[in-house]
Amino acid sequence: MLDATQASEMARSLYRVRGARAEDDVQRRIEALEKAGETAEAESWRMIQSVIAKMSGH
Numbered sequence: 001m002l003d004a005t006q007a008s009e010m011a012r013s014l015y016r017v018r019g020a021r022a023e024d025d026v027q028r029r030i031e032a033l034e035k036a037g038e039t040a041e042a043e044s045w046r047m048i049q050s051v052i053a054k055m056s057g058h
Contacts, residue, residue, distance in 0.1 A: 002044040011051035022052050 002010070014022040026049045033042035 001040055002047055004047070007044070007047035008051050011048045011055065014048070015052050015055050020056060023049065023056065023058075026052060 011022075014026065018025055026045055030042050030045045030049065033039075033045065
């Protein structure tokens, strides 16, 4: 699992490259990971999603 610093760095990078689309990209990744049973990895991506949501004002 990622720590808060790693999640923030990944979120910033994704948001810088993908902009508002980053949230949708991360949501799709979370759904795919959950479907594959990768719950720990999905939780890491939820942390990233949370940071992106704050960056985009949601």
